[in-house]
Amino acid sequence: MASRVLLALDGADTQYYHFSAVFVGGMGIFTDAYDLFCIPIISNLLGRIYYKDDNHGLLPNRVKGFVEGIALFGALAGQLFFGWLGDRMGRKKVYGITLTLMVVSSIASGFSIGNSRESVLTCLCFFRFWLGFGIGGDYPLSATIMSEYANTRTRGAFMAAVFGMQGLGIVVGSTVEIFVSLSLMKANAQPSQLQQDFVWRIILMFGAFPAGLTFYRRMKIPETARYTALVTRNGRQAVLDMSRVLHLEIEEDEECVSSMETPQPRFGFFSRDFMKYHGVQLLGTASSWFFVDLAFYSSSLFQRDIIYRSKGGLIPCHQLNPVREVFYSARAQLVIVAMGTLPGYVFTIFLIDRIGRRKIQFIGFFFMSAFLFTLAITYNQWVNKLHTGFLVIYSLTFFFANFGPNTTTFIVPAELFPARLRSTCHGISAAAGKAGAIIGIIAFLAKEPQNNCTQSDHEGLRVPLIILALAGCLGFFCTFLIPETMRRSLEENEIEPTLSDLEVEFGPGFASRDHGRVPIEP
Numbered sequence: 001m002a003s004r005v006l007l008a009l010d011g012a013d014t015q016y017y018h019f020s021a022v023f024v025g026g027m028g029i030f031t032d033a034y035d036l037f038c039i040p041i042i043s044n045l046l047g048r049i050y051y052k053d054d055n056h057g058l059l060p061n062r063v064k065g066f067v068e069g070i071a072l073f074g075a076l077a078g079q080l081f082f083g084w085l086g087d088r089m090g091r092k093k094v095y096g097i098t099l100t101l102m103v104v105s106s107i108a109s110g111f112s113i114g115n116s117r118e119s120v121l122t123c124l125c126f127f128r129f130w131l132g133f134g135i136g137g138d139y140p141l142s143a144t145i146m147s148e149y150a151n152t153r154t155r156g157a158f159m160a161a162v163f164g165m166q167g168l169g170i171v172v173g174s175t176v177e178i179f180v181s182l183s184l185m186k187a188n189a190q191p192s193q194l195q196q197d198f199v200w201r202i203i204l205m206f207g208a209f210p211a212g213l214t215f216y217r218r219m220k221i222p223e224t225a226r227y228t229a230l231v232t233r234n235g236r237q238a239v240l241d242m243s244r245v246l247h248l249e250i251e252e253d254e255e256c257v258s259s260m261e262t263p264q265p266r267f268g269f270f271s272r273d274f275m276k277y278h279g280v281q282l283l284g285t286a287s288s289w290f291f292v293d294l295a296f297y298s299s300s301l302f303q304r305d306i307i308y309r310s311k312g313g314l315i316p317c318h319q320l321n322p323v324r325e326v327f328y329s330a331r332a333q334l335v336i337v338a339m340g341t342l343p344g345y346v347f348t349i350f351l352i353d354r355i356g357r358r359k360i361q362f363i364g365f366f367f368m369s370a371f372l373f374t375l376a377i378t379y380n381q382w383v384n385k386l387h388t389g390f391l392v393i394y395s396l397t398f399f400f401a402n403f404g405p406n407t408t409t410f411i412v413p414a415e416l417f418p419a420r421l422r423s424t425c426h427g428i429s430a431a432a433g434k435a436g437a438i439i440g441i442i443a444f445l446a447k448e449p450q451n452n453c454t455q456s457d458h459e460g461l462r463v464p465l466i467i468l469a470l471a472g473c474l475g476f477f478c479t480f481l482i483p484e485t486m487r488r489s490l491e492e493n494e495i496e497p498t499l500s501d502l503e504v505e506f507g508p509g510f511a512s513r514d515h516g517r518v519p520i521e522p
Contacts (some may be wrong), residue, residue, distance in 0.1 A: 009225060009242065010152045010489045011288025018150060024221065025146050026165030027214040028138030031102050034167030034207045035131060036071060041177060041329045042200045043067045048322035049196050050117035054269035063121060069441045070125045071296075074132025075139075076434040082137025083427015087231070087420060091145050092223045097148055098141060099218055101134025103208045136434065143414035148224040148423075152487050156352035156411060157426030163410045164345035165403070170337050171209075176206050177330035179325045191323045199323060224489065230419040269421055277494075278417060282425055285413045288361065289433035291475030292405035295368060295468040298440030299397060340395030342404025356486040357408045357415075361479045364404010369472030371397045376465035405475055409433065415485040418494045440468075 046067065047059040059067065068509050078098070086094050105127050112124040142162055150158045184191045191199075222241040229238035267273035320328065352360060395397050409429065417425040444464045485493045 004230070006226070006489065006491060009149070014151070014154055018154075018169045020217070021146055021149055021167075021221075022158055022161045022462045024214050024217045025142035027211055028102070028135065028142050029163055030100065030165040030169040030172070031106070031207055031211045032075075032135040032138065032174040033166040033211070035106065035128075035135065035204070036175060036205075037170045037333070038173040038203055039068050039071070039128075041326055041333070042203060043077040044123070044329065045200050045322050045326055047198065048325070049193060049200075050120070065442060066125050067121060068129075069438060071128045071132030071135070072295050072434050072438050072441070074129040074134075075136030076132075076431045076438070078133035078136025079139055079427040079431040079434065080136075081133075081427075083140035083423045083430070086135075086141050086144060086423030086427075089146075090223050090227055090232070091141055091423065092221060094137070095145070095218055095221075096215070098134045098137035099211055099215055101130055103137070103215070105131035105134060106211070106440045108204050110201040112201075120469065126416050129512070136430070139410070139430045140423045141409055143426050144423045145221075145224055145480070147414040147490060152489055154353060155415070156357065156486060157349050159411045159414065160345065160352050160407050163407050164349060164402075167342045169346045170341060171334065172205075172210070173203075174334040174337065175328040177326055181330070182326040183425075184323045185327060190321055196322050199326060202334075227418050252343035255472045258270055264318075269424060274421070278421075278425070280481050281416055281483065282428065284478055285357075285416065285425070285429040286366075286411065286432035287478040288405055288475050288482065289409040291471045291478065292365070292368075292401065292409055292435035292436075293433035294399075294436035294440045294471045295372070295475075296401050296406055297437035298444050298464070298468055299372075299401075301392075302463075321463055336391075336395055336398065339392070340398035341402055344399040344404070345407065347403040348407045351403075352408070352411070353486060356484050356485045358479060358482060359407040359414050360403065361405045361482070362476060363414075364406070364408070365472050365476035365479065366401045367400040368404065369476065370399050371400070372469035372472060376462050376469060379462045379465065405479075412482055412485055415488075415490060415493050416483070419490070422490075436471075 037449055042479065043059055043064055047064070049059045051057055051059060058064075078101075079370065082094055082098055109124055109126040109131060111121055112127060114120040143159060146159050146162050147155060184195055184199065223237075225238040225242035228234050228241060293353055326371040348360060375393055375397075413426040414422060483493075
């Protein structure tokens with residue numbers, strides 16, 4: 001019966017395939033971080049190359065907004081489209097499409113050409129939109145695939161590990177920027193414009209390499225057994241697929257197969273029943289993701305306060321040639337990632353299945369807001385003195401973003417909703433997050449300092465910091481709308497059903513055990 005297959009998934013021992021799924025699914029998130037976090041440094045280089053004779057060698061805010069934000073628009077669209085498509089066609093069929101988009105668009109971005117600076121940047125924005133489209137589609141698919149194969153004991157850790165590849169993506173992106181710029185710094189004290197042009201093209205094209213490594217593995221993975229069993233109702237194939245990849249032996253009898261292949265009553269996304277059982281939950285996952293991304297992505301705009309200053313800054317305040325600026329900026333970003341971002345992911349992986357998603361999200365939002373308020377209140381003191389304290393507190397905001405809502409918002413939507421709507425709901429939640437990031441970038445871009453070493457340019461950042469802290473507070477309260485999903489089967493997390501509800505969906509044999517109702521054999 002269907003409960004036998006689902007119980008085997010929930011109780012399976014941790015195996016090689018689980019780690020393989022982390023690598024395959026995580027490479028999409030890795031590519032996301034690589035491309036989205038290297039572009040601010042590249043946009044500075046583009047300004048030095050194409051606007052060196054006007055606008056102080058900086059991209060105009062309107063152009064900078066398009067260059068840095070267009071991939072976010074693509075990601076938002078991709079999350080909605082591929083999230084829906086993953087429920088209609090299956091996770092596996094769509095998975096290869098998103099990876100192909102990422103690889104092709106990364107390479108094409110490096111070949112952005114034109115007979116004027118406007119045409120080059122337009123071409124770059126065009127390919128980065130499609131890059132974002134593929135990246136966005138990978139979010140709901142990677143999260144859903146990992147959740148549907150993991151067991152109940154370690155599901156949170158494996159999903160956190162998939163999302164933790166974002167941290168490695170930032171590290172590798174910064175490292176590539178350092179090595180590419182360092183090679184030209186040693187070869188030539190003053191690189192030519194052609195050499196400078198090669199720097200950003202090589203960096204962007206390298207993003208296709210790690211994603212391409214997983215293409216073969218991604219094409220070989222079978223459809224998830226939960227999708228096959230609960231959505232397409234192909235019981236025999238679900239048993240075969242799961243036995244092959246998880247090395248489990250499940251007795252294939254007619255009762256098992258027929259129960260999965262029998263049509264069951266279902267409600268649709270736009271139905272009254274969906275709103276009754278999941279409307280508030282979807283509001284909770286989407287709104288909390290919106291507020292964390294609003295704060296998380298906007299905070300990156302303030303890195304100039306840390307990396308540019310004569311006293312304590314991570315980049316010398318005097319004028320640098322464009323390639324040296326790439327080197328120092330990438331090095332500074334690496335320091336911030338090492339101090340706050342990566343440790344946050346590691347703590348989440350080890351603790352999420354011990355203290356729960358909801359508690360971690362509460363903790364993360366609370367301390368993010370507290371540290372942002374601290375930066376805002378003491379801001380004028382920090383900018384006039386050494387930056388060590390500012391750097392530590394700023395890094396702690398990233399630590400609690402990742403040991404908190406930046407990770408849990410990725411995990412919970414893939415655990416909470418029905419299998420037939422899981423990818424769609426995750427895509428909607430993720431798209432809400434990207435909407436928050438877009439709003440943050442548009443709203444605060446005008447506040448970004450234009451002169452990196454002039455204190456007056458930094459005076460207006462106190463208010464944006466307070467606004468971001470308030471966004472964290474709103475995210476904290478949105479977390480109350482989300483139930484705890486730790487150590488519960490995905491079918492149990494779908495709704496808070498009565499025993500009869502479960503019997504209607506999966507047949508007799510469901511009872512209470514351990515952490516709530518889970519399927520057991522009669």
